[in-house]
Amino acid sequence: MTPKELKQILQALVEHGVNELTLETPDYKLTVRRGGEVQVVAMPQVVAPPPSPPVPVAPAPRPEVPAAPAPVPAPEPVQASPKEECAGCVEVKAPIVGTFYRAPAPDAPPYVKEGDRVEKGQVLCIIEAMKLMNEIESEVAGIVKKILVQNGEPVEYGQPLFLIQPV
Amino acid sequence: MTPKELKQILQALVEHGVNELTLETPDYKLTVRRGGEVQVVAMPQVVAPPPSPPVPVAPAPRPEVPAAPAPVPAPEPVQASPKEECAGCVEVKAPIVGTFYRAPAPDAPPYVKEGDRVEKGQVLCIIEAMKLMNEIESEVAGIVKKILVQNGEPVEYGQPLFLIQPV
Amino acid sequence: MKKVLIANRGEIALRIIRAARELGIKTVVAHSTADEKSLPVLLADEAICIGPPPSGQSYLNIPNLLSAAIVTGADAIHPGYGFLAENATFAEMCREHGITFIGPTPENMRALGDKATARKVAREAGVPTVPGTDELESIEEAKRAALEIGYPVILKASAGGGGRGMRVVHTEEELERAIQQAQEEARAAFGNPAVYLEKYIEEPKHIEIQVLGDGENVVHLWERDCSIQRRHQKLLEEAPSVLPYETRRAIAEAAARLARHVGYVSAGTLEFLVDKEGNFYFIEMNTRIQVEHPITELITGIDLVQAQFRIAQGEKLWLRQEDIEVRGHAIEVRINAEDPEKGFRPSIGKVETLLFPGGPGIRVDSHLYAGYQIPPHYDSLIAKIIAWAPTREEAIRRMERALAETVIEGPGLKTTIPFHQKVLQNAFFRRGAVYTNFVARRMEM
Amino acid sequence: MKKVLIANRGEIALRIIRAARELGIKTVVAHSTADEKSLPVLLADEAICIGPPPSGQSYLNIPNLLSAAIVTGADAIHPGYGFLAENATFAEMCREHGITFIGPTPENMRALGDKATARKVAREAGVPTVPGTDELESIEEAKRAALEIGYPVILKASAGGGGRGMRVVHTEEELERAIQQAQEEARAAFGNPAVYLEKYIEEPKHIEIQVLGDGENVVHLWERDCSIQRRHQKLLEEAPSVLPYETRRAIAEAAARLARHVGYVSAGTLEFLVDKEGNFYFIEMNTRIQVEHPITELITGIDLVQAQFRIAQGEKLWLRQEDIEVRGHAIEVRINAEDPEKGFRPSIGKVETLLFPGGPGIRVDSHLYAGYQIPPHYDSLIAKIIAWAPTREEAIRRMERALAETVIEGPGLKTTIPFHQKVLQNAFFRRGAVYTNFVARRMEM
DSSP: OOHHHHHHHHHHHHHHTOOEEEEEOSSEEEEEETTSOEEEEEOOOOOOOSOOOOOOOOOOOOOOOOSSOOOSSOOOOOOOOGGGGSTTOEEEEOSSOEEEESSSSTTSOOSOOTTOEEOTTOEEEEEEETTEEEEEEOSSOEEEEEEOSOTTOEEOTTOEEEEEEEO | OOHHHHHHHHHHHHHTTOOEEEEEOSSEEEEEETTSOEEEEEOOSSOOOOSSOOOOOOOOOOOOOOSOOOOSSOOOOOOOOGGGGSTTOEEEEOSSOEEEESSSSTTSOOSOOTTOEEOTTOEEEEEEETTEEEEEEOSSOEEEEEEOSOTTOEEOTTOEEEEEEEO | OOEEEEOOOHHHHHHHHHHHHHTTOEEEEEEEGGGTTOHHHHHSSEEEEEEOSSGGGTTTOHHHHHHHHHHHTOSEEEOOSSTTTTOHHHHHHHHHTTOEESSOOHHHHHHHSSHHHHHHHHHHTTOOBOOBOSSOOOHHHHHHHHHHHOSSEEEEETTOOTTTTOEEEOSHHHHHHHHHHHHHHHHHHHSOOOEEEEEOOSSOEEEEEEEEEESSOEEEEEEEEEEEEETTEEEEEEESOSSOHHHHHHHHHHHHHHHHHTTOEEEEEEEEEEOTTSOEEEEEEEOSOOTTHHHHHHHHOOOHHHHHHHHHTTOOOOOOGGGOOOOSEEEEEEEESEEGGGTTEEOOOBOOEEEOOOSTTEEEEEOOOTTOBOOTTSOOEEEEEEEEESSHHHHHHHHHHHHHTOEEEOTTOOOSHHHHHHHHHOHHHHTTOOOTTHHHHHSOO | OOEEEEOOOHHHHHHHHHHHHHTTOEEEEEEEGGGTTOHHHHHSSEEEEEEOSSGGGTTTOHHHHHHHHHHHTOSEEEOOSSTTTTOHHHHHHHHHTTOEESSOOHHHHHHHSSHHHHHHHHHHTTOOBOOBOSSOOOHHHHHHHHHHHOSSEEEEETTOOTTTTOEEEOSHHHHHHHHHHHHHHHHHHHSOOOEEEEEOOSSOEEEEEEEEEESSOEEEEEEEEEEEEETTEEEEEEESOSSOHHHHHHHHHHHHHHHHHTTOEEEEEEEEEEOTTSOEEEEEEEOSOOTTHHHHHHHHOOOHHHHHHHHHTTOOOOOOGGGOOOOSEEEEEEEESEEGGGTTEEOOOBOOEEEOOOSTTEEEEEOOOTTOBOOTTSOOEEEEEEEEESSHHHHHHHHHHHHHTOEEEOTTOOOSHHHHHHHHHOHHHHTTOOOTTHHHHHSOO
16 A cells, blocks of 8 residues: 555545444455544455355445444444453553653663563553653563554553563 | 545545445455444455465444433333233223213223123223213123223223133 | 413424423323324323324314314314314314414415415515516417516416426527426416416525514514525525625515514514625515524523413514624534435334434424334424524534534435535535525535 | 644543534544543544543643644644643643643742732732632631631631641630631641631622633633532533622622633633622632533523634634623533432443433533443533523423433432422522532432
8 A cells, every 4th residue: 555545535534524444355454433543554465376266256345224222422342452452461541641752762672562571560662742752651561462552652540551571 | 445435435434424325346345334443455456366365354343332221201110911910811991081970970891890701792891982972882701800990081092901811 | 371281293392391391381292093102192291192193184173173182171272284274264263162362363375375375465565576477368468578677587486396397587589488488387287377477586695584573573583594405395595695784684574664564473584685786575474483583582581482382372573673692603514314315215214323412502493202113104203403603714624623523324215414524525515605406505405 | 723732531521522623623533442432522523542541641631732733734732621731731742842722821820829829819810709818827816817807707728628637716715626626626637726717607609601712811600609519529510690689790700800810811711708797709710621611601592612722723802791691591411321319429320322302492512422331430410401491490401301201320320319309499509599418418428
């Protein structure tokens, strides 16, 4: 997907008041949540073996219309917590509002990357709030399983930042 | 599906005030709920043996259904229909609005009393509407099991007047 | 007046309950079996079932309605709009049974009941009507009349309606052939070839004047612009119009003159077509409260339904013309359970999720509640949202804000909200360029 | 101004969204985790979580709020009422970060921030305050002062509040003993025996004047009567008051003079006590929008929250005093999730059944929706119902009608609706005999 295509999609979402979108093609999987994060996860290109007889496509899951009146307005769909991706992991959440940075300076290496082992109290990232750099430390010793926020993105209070598998 | 196509679709939805849509083509399945989630799941036209364990498509998140809120205002408590008091009985209902009289004149004996046997077409009571006396006849032959309205009371359209056990 | 029987349903029944309650008058709602669980029935002091769902057997059932008033001890009947509201016989029967009919006298209704009589009365009162002829006898007569009226003219079938047999004629050359075509169409459609001729008014505004009368004195409450229509159904109304003050005043004064001429009692509305030059032509009078009455209430501060009650109780008009002051601008949108994407096809269903707008300048008149099942037997109006603001531009933005926060949802339920949002965004609408064919021409609907 | 961060919650957050939306300004609601599912969060263009439920860590968390404005690209902050609305430091920090604070200047807040400073400023502007002394040094001084002020007088603890250490004194004979008692009470309650003396105003009305200023020009929007209070909490407000026109005008002009004296910017309210003779005394100024602002909006037609936005954008005041015209009468009731039968104990819960009133003259400002769980962390205001009508008597009857059709129900949920219904029926209230101890005296609550 080209940036131009992505931009067109985002523009379309904004223009049409869509809050969330998941797009899966053989080439890519796109998840967009307006006001939240944008993720483009490249899927491995797989060369398909010769065609075999088509298999009936199972109906894709679709939100069922609630039988009972939904509250007004309907609550946002309950999202699978990032934590569910990693049983036993600890979520490190943003304790303040600000901008998330993975490194102390633009040209410096990141504090941690996925797969790193970290100690309790080790700095994982900084959150800049009102020009103050706040270091966020790991609450546990463990392996960084996932970094949930892109460098330079704004984070709100309580937003999950890292998944850490305690060791 | 190209972004342009998607945009066209979204535009179409907005223009047409559609809130929810499911579209299946050989290429993809699209589920859109405006204001809620949007899913575009591209289906491979040709089903190939999975190159890796397929990622199960998680059931689409759906708003939690609250314990059905009562309508506003709450419906009146369901009353036991008079008919339930006498299985097999026929209800004679008021076909017009007016005042119910059991007798043709204040000093006359009532047309019928409970326990009486009546023939089909026999007069059961009169309903006075705008100074006109309307005779109400029995639709069946049977026993008058119950008289449900007091003499001189107003009755509304459809109000049960008698229970008659057909014989 | 102690107790009123409301011979109507839906939002207007609720509106009448509200007026009566504020005046300390008890309410009885007469309802069909289909409306047993409706909000007016649930909120009224009393309710009485008067027939099965078809309105011919319930809301139009005069004996049952009168009988319902008598057995519940109601001393007055408010007919709302539609149904029996303009039925002179019903008003007369109420009078015969000693029940106050809240509305004009039967004599008022008869004087203004059909268009032809109303036009005659208007001419007597010196109020202009659309110039036209009787049935045309000859081409020569048609030519003479058209010349006198001035082109363009429109040919209409005497027996007709719904556009069939109609022909707009711009020049004398076209006239003869057009008459022949119109006659053929009229014969085919109605079995009667007779046609007549009228001045054709291009892009007219539909302007109506609200009046209140006590049989002697009449005041006008200025105008409403109801040009946003689709197939003669009003969809969005506003007050005041964007017409110049002098035009507005001239129309309003003509309307009051006509109402005074017939000794009009109660609330009523006089409809006019207004052409681009500001010429205005009386069409007909509605001898009842109207759906769009709230916009007049918002700009004048006068409660029209309460006024109907007070006049019906014999109160002499407490308002002089100089007491009536217009403040700001009001817009009403009619939210119908219809699908504007599918030719405004009725879209009934159950209302599961409901959130009405609130905050400054917003009024909601609706009989909906969460869980309400919209019955298929009656008209599709489910809510009126009315916005007031100091200026037209602010009222439009306020209405847009209000519609954006409104939620009326249920399985399969569609409403006209998206249609109204498009009207409000339309550049022609925003600059006030509205006329009766606006929806067809600017909205392509 | 392109985007505003709303540093508040509940109905006022929704009110600000509405004003911003009508002005074409985007909205970001800053919210605690407890308000994640609140209506303002659901209706705003964006939302950002700024802390856990306790307001000290969320709605009063200045760094998180400023940071939230910065990361969301908001160029303005509206503080609503309560929380940080009257915090001069917060207003200053907004200014330092280039964010427009929608409200008065920090200088305005400091000039009027505490009662003592505000009284001094009032005296400079020639606005009367309640006559009183500093801390009393001797009995002789107290006697002199009391004689000058005129009996009855009230003794108050310098360190105090909440009625402790207070003593009303009607004659000089009682004075010495009363001072001794008051000093003892003050020492016991606050560890400081110092007391001072003030004129005692019997059965005062609590009258407040709404003003709008741009730093140079100030207009007043007349008064609100907020006398219906329970333990200094306002419960029902109305505008205008029943005071004579001359008194109303004198108070309003004094208020405008004071606001002009400090170069007041934005919307603000000046509170006065008014005695039975029509003497009025300035008490304090609220440098923010107030809960009861809608009644002023309804009688003047002016949107006060939009006015705050426009003034904050640097617009010069577009209203002259003569443009502000009062029409009719408005009443607001505050519907709190409290049980009036149990000492107004908070009664939180889930709103399962909800039906707000509608129809003519009714405005609802509420963040409730069916299914909303009222969080226990914040104040108990859940809805404001406001009624407008041409006269006070009609407004009262309209409010009674509106409350009768309101349904706010859920398991264990109680509201103050029954309390308001009793106030509206009270004969003293109906004839306008209201004063700050009305609820205690006439409602025995």
